[in-house]
Amino acid sequence: MMRLRLERRPVPPRANRWGGYGVAVVAAFCMGGVVFLLAGANPFAAYAAMANGVFGSLDDLAEVVVKAIPLVLCGLAVAVAAKIRLWNVGGEGQLVLGGIGASAVALFLAPRLPASGVLPLMLVAAFLTGGLWALLAGLLKAKLAVNEILTTLMLNYVAILWLEHLYFGPWRDPMGMGFPGTAMFPDAARLPRLLGTRIHFGIVLGLTAAVLLLAALSRTRWGYEMRVIGESPKAAQYAGMPINRTILWAMFLSGGLAGLAGMGEASGIHYRLQQGLAVGYGYTGIIVAALARLHPGGIVLAALFIAGILVGGEQLQTVMHLPASVGLVLEATLLFFVLGSDYFSQYRICRRTPTP
Amino acid sequence: MNLQTLAFILTVAIQSSASVLFATIGEIFAERGGVLNLGVEGMMLMGALSGFATAYLTQSLALGLLAAMAVSGLLALIHGVFAITLGANQVVCGLSLAILGIGLSSFLGRPLVGKVTVRFSAWPIPILSDLPVLGPVLFAQVPPIYLGYVLVPAAWWVLFHTRAGLNLRAVGENPAAANTAGIGVAATRYTWTLCGGMLAGLGGAYLSLAYTPGWRENMSSGQGWIAIAMVIFALWNPWRAALGTLLFGLVNALQFTLEARQISLLPSYLLRMLPYLFTILILVLTTRSTGSRKRSAAPASLGIPFEGEG
Amino acid sequence: MAATALRLTGITKRFPGVLACDSIDLTIDPGTVHALLGENGAGKTTLMNVLSGRYRPDAGEISVAGRLVQFRSPKDALRSGIGMVHQHLMLVGTHTVAENVALGLDAPRVLLRRRRLDDEVRSLAERYGLPVDPHARIDELSLGQQQRVEILKLLHRNADVLILDEPTAVLTPAEVDGLFATLRRLVREGRSVVFITHKLEEVMEIADRITVLRRGRVVADLTPAQVDSRRELARLMVGREVVLGVEREPVPLGDPVLELRNCAGEDARGHCAFRRISFAVRHGEVLSIVGVAGNGQTELVSAITGGSRFSSGQALLFGKPLGRGGRAAAEAVGYIPEDRTGTGSAPGLDLTDNLLLTTYRRFCRWGWLQRKAAGRLTEDALARFRVAAPGPQALARQLSGGNLQKLILARELSKDPRLIVAEHPTHGLDIGATVEVWDELLRQRSRAGILLMSGDLAEVFALSDRIAVIFRGEIMGTFSAADPDAVAEIGPMMAGVLQE
DSSP, rough: OEEEEEOOSSSSOOHHHHHHHHHHHHHHHHHHHHHHTTTOOOOOOHHHHHHHHHHHSHHHHHHHHHHHHHHHHHHHHHHHHHHHHOOOOOOHHHHHHHHHHHHIIIIIIIGGSSHHHHHHHHHHHHHHHHHHHHHHHHHHHHOOOOOOHHHHHHHHHHHHHHHHHHHHTTTTTTEEEEEEEBBBOOOOGSOSSSTTTBBBTHHHHHHHHHHHHHHHHHHBHHHHHHHHHHOOOHHHHHHHHHHHHHHHHHHHHHHHHHHHHHHHIIIIISOOOBBOOSHHHHHHHHHHHHHTTTTTHHHHHHHHHHHHHHHHEEEEEHHHHTTTTHHHHHHHHHHHHHHHHHHHHHHHEEEEEOOO | OOHHHHHHHHHHHHHHHHHHHHHHHHHHHHHHHHOOOOHHHHHHHHHHHHHHHHHHHHOHHHHEEEEEEEEHHHHHHHHHHIIIIIIOOOOHHHHHHHHHHHHHHHHHHGGGTOOOOOOOOOOOTTTTGGTTHHHHHHHHSSSHHHHHHHHHHHHHHHHHHHHHHHHHHHHHHHHHHHHHOOOOOHHHHHHHHHHHHHHHHHHHHHHHIIISSOOTTTTTTTTTHHHHHHHHHHTTTTTHHHHHHHHHHHHHHHHHHHHHOOTTTSSSHHHHHHHHHHHHHHHHHHHHHHHTTSSSSSSSSOOOOOOOOO | OOOOEEEEEEEEEEETTTEEEEEEEEOOOOOOOEOOOOOOOOHHHHHHHHHHSSOOEEEEEEEEETEEEEOOSHHHHHHEEEEEOOOHHHHHTTTTTHHHHHOOOOOSSSSSSSSHHHHHHHHHHHHHHHOOOTTTTTTGOHHHHHHHHHHHHHHHHOEEEEEEEEEEGGOHHHHHHHHHHHHHHHHHOOOOOEEESSSSSHHHHHEEEEEEEEEEEEEEEEEEOOOOOHHHHHHHHHHOOOOOOOOOOOOOOOEEEEEEEEEEEEEETTSEEEEEEEEEEEETTTEEEEEEEEEHHHHHHHHHSSSSOOSSEEEETTTTTTTTTHHOOOOEEEEESSTTTSSSSOOTTTTTHHHHTTTTTGGTTTTTHHHHHHHHHHHHHHHOOOOOOSSTTBGGGGGGGHHHHHHHHHHHTTTSSSSSEEESSHHHHHHHHHHHHHHHHHGGTTTTTEEESSSOOOHHHHOOOOEEETTTEEEEEEEEEEEEEHHHHHHHHHHTTOOO
16 A cells, blocks of 8 residues: 655745746635625625726725835734844834824924925934834844744834824824824925825835845845844854844844835825825735745745735725725735745655565 | 732732733744744734624624634734745835735724624632632633633643644744654744734724623734734743733733722823833833844744755 | 663664764663763764653664563653653752752643642652752752753653763762762662763773773673773773875974963853863974863963953963964964854855955955955865865855865965964864865874864874873873874773873
């Protein structure tokens, strides 16, 4: 009697990987169909509505790009930390802090600065505040070995509470018409938009960051050390690499990228600090990074894909009155299936004759 | 501060910490076996939703609790398959489950927002609840809280005085030794991860059927994550978990009292940050004190998949 | 207690790439201490893992008291009365003694009756002269005491055959006496003890019967009375190795590149790993430190290469104190670690990245890594060292052991080192790769001094100018490889037997 056995392969062939993605996408959409049924909706109609919401018009496609911008930045943020096995779950909070930092410049420093200097300063402020917020957790990890997942998470809640305090309280727009938030940013503090769409300069930031990160990881000394520390900590030690310092810089960079996402939202979309800044991009960034296996180029693609799901979900809400959070469900399910296919592509089923 | 205020604070502390307690004990069980389950927040929310939905449909609280445990148990099973059988990265799996749970509960629960259904009402225990001061505080609560009173000593007893607990702890500390001794490592881990998920769901059901009550998107506000941190503070011991969650409850109570009395000791937004800052603080203190002892209190195989031998 | 005769017939066990046990026959009589002797890799532990149910044999049979048995797990074997105390103790550190003894027992099934268990453990301990406190936590006990707990576990389950894998490796001399007393007591009751070891004086002291394994085969099966001398046993164990033909041209000696004076160091647990170590490696020579694994060499190399510190003594690298020479000194040391895949390379990265591992600082300019140049160097290295690989973009884990080692060698040699430290450089390699590595190391004598750490005598004889034998953390003797009398003493020295 022959028995089947799973044998591990050292390097899964490319075709398997992509095939795995394909299967995962199909499976995830099937699961989504089940969820729609549970909510009492016709899956086909639902998916059709989503597709229409994405591809229906150029405006819709632009909206996908708009949503992809913070996803790219947050995905890159997660990826940078994950490269050395740090889990930065605090993208949400760092995004918020970045928005706060940028807003501080926009609201209080902008009047005193030449117009051309406002945006660059905001960028720097956003990067710094986001980076420092993440660095807090990084320091606790490097010096005191405190679990960074929990600290970054807790800091998310703190950040959001602080944000609410600011735009409900001291920074509230005195002339606001009910919708809570700060005053609108002056023109000099608004990110330029592309050709009449809602796509703002953040797209340049996101793509630049992706390209820079890709280049840095493969061509700089820092990138090399990151890769070795992440891949083989023991080999990194053997090679005498500065592990603690790398942890701190990675967290700072990670938070900074998320902070830029926050600035993008505040200064490119809302033009103020308001409710609606923290809508989950930080968490979705984790999924984007995981789907792309931490590859900066893949993150851009994954971000677009997920953004499509999000936009489609919003359409679903408008047209079929189903909650837009179906997007989260689809993304998480997709990730699970990708993880599963990951593991199966590493194995090969072979026959083994039993020993006598 | 008079006795009445003290009683009030204690009552709030107990009531607001029960859900975290359930989730913490559940996570202690899972982690004692070596499985890190980060999906607690998602399981709590799904438990809250299913409990509420079932109670709404059947008008039965008991069925609601059962449904909550079944659904969160199912999520825990998924985590088990990925973490135990497939040996996948437990952090990524857990986080994905959390996000899935948060999103799914938000999606499916939309029609139930604002609805009202049966809820647990206080069941004062005769005689005990007439005791001065502490009587009403401790013994005039809703049934799930009494369950919590029983859960802590029961968990301690199971962990340290039964064979099942011995096996669980052995699997978490040294799966190779447990395997050699003939204990099924995977089976043990599955069982207790499932148990942990169900307790998390129970905690969620307490929120929607007793504490709040009702269903609201994201109603646990991070208590699932706090539970995970609480496990570290508890040094994986149920009694310390009870202490930790009670302290957490006291922080909540402090926040409520100050806000209600409009005592401007601290601005209200800072008050609301207290639970989270408190969590970071206990993490730092706990990690520092155990780190200096050169051996971690965590189960040695936590988060590490186990592979059998030839 | 039934006395069981145990017979293994034709036991064969294969692992990927190595035949650990080659059709081994072994008979274990009741009431005896049976010693299983051999050097590392001889197959002793694998054989006993098969006997104790941890591994399943690829071929062969086990019979207990005349009945054929098949063990699917260690628990199965225990039911037939066979239990093993592994070198790496299978104890749960944070649990108590009693809890460890209770682990895996069929009864009691639900409630742990701690008091009864404590009493049982205590009475068992007294009976066999193995005093332990049932309440003590395992990680608070000494290794010797922990070992007692492992033995108690087996006795609690009525094991008739107790297999001990290198039990004295972790014991002080006093504890060894205690252990032997216990073993004699057990054997008087009719039980059998299988004692795996590489230490000859112990074998002569305690064994009733001796089986010598070498490279997975039985090479001798005798009683102590039949042994002429320990030296003979040592030679049986280690074999008369054929020195492979490697060209050794004479090379002029230079200044010492590494000097150790009375150095001592500790292991990870804080115990003394080596002491009174003094030697010098000169430019142009190969000094080998030879010994059975676990005698302090790993810690010594770690201290020399900077992974840990010496706790006392003086160490000079290129004439300056170790650690003070700065970057230049560090870069002039080529270190080939024992752990090829875990430490010496990053399996998931490509070959160029691996070549850069200890040389990357040279390719950095203003933070930029000159990967193209590194890539070209990698290609050259691959060609020069005849590393079989698809190209520099291949992942390190795709290389075979031999090719990976050649890559590591290429990397370390590209630093133009003046001191080369090589740990078990040909461990697990086939003959072809082995000879290539040896040739290269010998060629380096004209540029550096080489410190070789190895347990493979063939390698030591092929490469060394001088040999130092290490045993229990101390150098037993240092001599020239050209001295035939001294060379004949190596086996005994490795086993702790000094010149009689």
